[in-house]
Amino acid sequence: MGNITLKELAKMLGLSVSSVSKALNDSHEISVETKRKVQELASAHNYRPNMFGKSLKTGRTNTVAIIIPYLANPFQAQILEGAHQAAYSNNYKLIFMQSREDADKEIELLQSLLSQNIDGILISPSANTSVEFLQEVHQEVPIVLIDRIDFELETHKIGVDNERGAFAATQHLIDMGREHILVLNGKDLGVTQKRTAGHKNALLANQIPFSEDNIIEVDYQLSRQDLVHSLREMLQEKLSKVDKPIGILGNTDILTLSTLAILSEMEICVPEEAAVIGFSNTEAADSLNPALSTVVQPALEMGKLGIEKLVELMNCKNRFQAVTTTTKLDPMLVFRKSTTAQPASS
Amino acid sequence: MGNITLKELAKMLGLSVSSVSKALNDSHEISVETKRKVQELASAHNYRPNMFGKSLKTGRTNTVAIIIPYLANPFQAQILEGAHQAAYSNNYKLIFMQSREDADKEIELLQSLLSQNIDGILISPSANTSVEFLQEVHQEVPIVLIDRIDFELETHKIGVDNERGAFAATQHLIDMGREHILVLNGKDLGVTQKRTAGHKNALLANQIPFSEDNIIEVDYQLSRQDLVHSLREMLQEKLSKVDKPIGILGNTDILTLSTLAILSEMEICVPEEAAVIGFSNTEAADSLNPALSTVVQPALEMGKLGIEKLVELMNCKNRFQAVTTTTKLDPMLVFRKSTTAQPASS
DNA sequence: TTGTAAGCGTTATCAA
DNA sequence: TTGATAACGCTTACAA
Numbered sequence: 001m002g003n004i005t006l007k008e009l010a011k012m013l014g015l016s017v018s019s020v021s022k023a024l025n026d027s028h029e030i031s032v033e034t035k036r037k038v039q040e041l042a043s044a045h046n047y048r049p050n051m052f053g054k055s056l057k058t059g060r061t062n063t064v065a066i067i068i069p070y071l072a073n074p075f076q077a078q079i080l081e082g083a084h085q086a087a088y089s090n091n092y093k094l095i096f097m098q099s100r101e102d103a104d105k106e107i108e109l110l111q112s113l114l115s116q117n118i119d120g121i122l123i124s125p126s127a128n129t130s131v132e133f134l135q136e137v138h139q140e141v142p143i144v145l146i147d148r149i150d151f152e153l154e155t156h157k158i159g160v161d162n163e164r165g166a167f168a169a170t171q172h173l174i175d176m177g178r179e180h181i182l183v184l185n186g187k188d189l190g191v192t193q194k195r196t197a198g199h200k201n202a203l204l205a206n207q208i209p210f211s212e213d214n215i216i217e218v219d220y221q222l223s224r225q226d227l228v229h230s231l232r233e234m235l236q237e238k239l240s241k242v243d244k245p246i247g248i249l250g251n252t253d254i255l256t257l258s259t260l261a262i263l264s265e266m267e268i269c270v271p272e273e274a275a276v277i278g279f280s281n282t283e284a285a286d287s288l289n290p291a292l293s294t295v296v297q298p299a300l301e302m303g304k305l306g307i308e309k310l311v312e313l314m315n316c317k318n319r320f321q322a323v324t325t326t327t328k329l330d331p332m333l334v335f336r337k338s339t340t341a342q343p344a345s346s
Numbered sequence: 347m348g349n350i351t352l353k354e355l356a357k358m359l360g361l362s363v364s365s366v367s368k369a370l371n372d373s374h375e376i377s378v379e380t381k382r383k384v385q386e387l388a389s390a391h392n393y394r395p396n397m398f399g400k401s402l403k404t405g406r407t408n409t410v411a412i413i414i415p416y417l418a419n420p421f422q423a424q425i426l427e428g429a430h431q432a433a434y435s436n437n438y439k440l441i442f443m444q445s446r447e448d449a450d451k452e453i454e455l456l457q458s459l460l461s462q463n464i465d466g467i468l469i470s471p472s473a474n475t476s477v478e479f480l481q482e483v484h485q486e487v488p489i490v491l492i493d494r495i496d497f498e499l500e501t502h503k504i505g506v507d508n509e510r511g512a513f514a515a516t517q518h519l520i521d522m523g524r525e526h527i528l529v530l531n532g533k534d535l536g537v538t539q540k541r542t543a544g545h546k547n548a549l550l551a552n553q554i555p556f557s558e559d560n561i562i563e564v565d566y567q568l569s570r571q572d573l574v575h576s577l578r579e580m581l582q583e584k585l586s587k588v589d590k591p592i593g594i595l596g597n598t599d600i601l602t603l604s605t606l607a608i609l610s611e612m613e614i615c616v617p618e619e620a621a622v623i624g625f626s627n628t629e630a631a632d633s634l635n636p637a638l639s640t641v642v643q644p645a646l647e648m649g650k651l652g653i654e655k656l657v658e659l660m661n662c663k664n665r666f667q668a669v670t671t672t673t674k675l676d677p678m679l680v681f682r683k684s685t686t687a688q689p690a691s692s
Numbered sequence: 693t694t695g696t697a698a699g700c701g702t703t704a705t706c707a708a
Numbered sequence: 709t710t711g712a713t714a715a716c717g718c719t720t721a722c723a724a
Contacts, residue, residue: 003460003486005701016711021703031709048461053701056398056716071442072427077418084417084444093458096417096442098430112439114349115394140349224632257633264635282630286570287603289610289635351717362695367719377693399717402700695724701716708711 004045013041024049055117063093064120064310065113066146066303069101074253075281075299076124079146082303083122090311092119101126110137120310122303124148127190142313146306148190149326156309157326158302162191165295165331166198167205169249169277172293174206176339178247178275182238184231184255186220195251195279214238218255228258235262239274247339250278260288260338275339279331291336298329305329350391359387370395401463409439410466410656411459412492412649415447420599421627421645422470425492428649429468436657438465447472456483466656468649470494473536488659492652494536495672502655503672504648508537511641511677512544513551515595515623518639520552522685524593524621528584530577530601532566541597541625560584564601574604581608585620593685596624606634606684621685625677637682644675651675 006024010017015038023030023038024047030038041047055061066083068076080096087094095118099106103126113121114137124147125134134153137143142155149157173181183199185192196215203210216234218227239246250256256278260270268274270290277293278285285292305327316322352370356363361384369376369384370393376384387393401407412429414422426442433440441464445452449472459467460483470493471480480499483489488501495503519527529545531538542561549556562580564573585592596602602624606616614620616636623639624631631638651673662668 007701017701018703018705018712019710021701022710025703029709034709048457050402050701051462052398052402053716054703056396056402056700056718057702057704059716071417071430072420072423074418074420077423081418111394116397224629228632253630254633257630261633261635261637283570284599284603284628284630286574287600287607289607291607353717363717364696364719365694367717368694371719375693380693396717399700400719402702402717403719405700693724696722698719698721700718703715705714706712708709 003050004047005050009038009042009045009047013038059117061093061117061119062091063095063116063118064122064307064314065095065097065118066122066306067097067099067106067109068124068147069099069126071096071098074283075297076147078281078299079124079303079306082300082305083307084303085300086304086307086311090307092307092311094307099126103128103130107133114140120144120314122146122306122310125151142310142316142319144306144310144313146302150190155324156313157324158306158309159326159328160297160302161328161330162194163198163201164328165279165297165333166195166249166251167202168198168331168333169279169295170199170202170247171206172333172335172339173247173249173275173277174202174208176247176271176275178245179206179208180242180245181214181247181249182235182242183215184248184250184252184259185215185217186252186255187217189220189252191279192251199249220252224254227254228262231255231258232262232265235259236266239266239268244268244273246274248274248276250276250280253278253280253282256280256292257288260290260292264289271338271341277339285334285336288338290338293336293339294334296332296334298332301329349396350393351396355384355388355391355393359384405463407439407463407465408437409441409462409464410468410653410660411441411443411464412468412652413443413445413452413455414470414493415445415472417442417444420629421643422493424627424645425470425649425652428646428651429653430649431646432650432653432657436653438653438657440653445472449474449476453479460486466490466660468492468652468656471497488656488662488665490652490656490659492648496536501670502659503670504652504655505672505674506643506648507674507676508540509544509547510674511625511643511679512541512595512597513548514544514677514679515625515641516545516548516593517552518679518681518685519593519595519621519623520548520554522593522617522621524591525552525554526588526591527560527593527595528581528588529561530594530596530598530605531561531563532598532601533563535566535598537625538563538597545595570600573600574608577601577604578608578611581605582612585612585614590614590619592620594620594622596622596626599624599626599628602626602638603634606636606638610635617684617687623679623685631680631682634684636684639682639685640680642678642680644677647675 006017010020023035097109120142145157149159200210280294285294313319352363356366369381443455466488468490491503495505546556626640631640659665
């Protein structure tokens, strides 16, 4: 079975292969009448050009790839979604890959992309990716960095202003009358540093002293159950020696959602006794109990913008002389019930 | 720039292209010494075979594709994850695509796959996909159906036993002393029918009369906000005329999570006054308030098994005579706090 | 053990 | 306006 080829069409029409090819590509060299006949027969036989023949000849594939650490992460899935939309409207095919935060796996993926003549790559590198390798790849095919933009690669980068997000969230908690704020961090996560810095700055701007004691750092290597257990213990300890009303800034979904559950167990009312805001892109925020105020990352926009920058680079005659840009998009604050009631009077 | 080719390697080595090709493919026709030289030079120059030349020649790509409706759906993302794992361990590349529940888009995707000489396709078809088209595609390249298996296509199918899942969940609610059970359905969703049937059967098996009045059906076309609003009204109405303790079976995440929030607003205690169990694959179940009992679909296994069946089919000499199987995997019940406390005495 | 040549399905150049 | 031919990078009979 398989697909019908140009050759076969040509034979059926009594034309040459090259004429058929030109007719199907709507070349001006071919008569209107011939074009019509060719195109009719082609669609009657459901002809589809073979990508491999085409790409082998042209050296292009009209395909870009995106590599992210984990597909099953809502934030990253939204990046994908945005990339998908932008690729589609720029007439590129998009292929997805996930590195699982594994630099070796990532190298494998990149190499396989190179042998596929991919036209461009959008990548959110895993934590320990070597810049050198990215550099090498970038010599052959344009790369654009997304989300994880702290790599010394001379190219377009699109990220989120985590510092600003944490600043705004902290300011919001302060505005809601919470001067005592706990921060929930995942140990060694990439975003931790910037978000903590933003938090500190907000305290500073409000003349509130910062204390390491208010940072709760949980080991993200633990199993889910152990992680929750460890979080519970630390929360209980911190809460026992802290004046309410307090505020809590959750820097990851797991930590924030678990904290809501733990507070409920401890019979601490949210938001009256403890206001909670989390960095989160989950749709569930609205349906949580209570509905969770969130710092939302512009994931869709990142994906879109990433592809657009990539297209720009691919269309560049000499991309090594192109002016490269670094864009930091602002997260958006969504206020819901978990922060928006008056504190209980202490 | 670009990549080095066989031809170039051959010239550098003073060998013929075919010898180099054979050497790199570790053919027994080539002397050990030559192989060594060739392979050394190849890796020194970071040679990577060009997929297009290769596939054009061999007609194979070692690539399978998976098409699902929505990437950003945790359940479907887990299917992807499973497929990814199985493809990897079977030495296939996997490319992902999403149809967005749009039959036309899906046709486009399938056609583009056909022109890419993909070796096989795993698909969870959109609701209104035409079987005829799937049939046609299946003539050219093997297809395996996953999750949405109610299509008259003669091939392997892997799905979930939704009826059984709903039966078990209902039985669990009954076991927990809830004889009055509300069911939350999304209107026109594919899973609704089977799950409702399973629910009815469980009632029957326990000599509990079924009443349409206990089915809450929400229009899934509504915006998130309107949907929650409409759900709230219906819940309030039903709950006002129902004896507690009741049980609630949520057939989708949005409905279940929203219900938890609404019940909390209404100051109805879960599980004491209303026990809640939901069909869900979200990791958040553990962190909800209260932790949510769930019927978990074996998404990872589905993805894996789907690829395995596909590989089986691809390796088949004559796949049109192959015996095709339909596998229904059992969902798994996970009991958490939302159903596992004694009902309040009424 | 190595080399030659043909061919996979296209497109592009040049000639008719 | 159409056709013959070469080429893209690779594999594979078959010949040397």
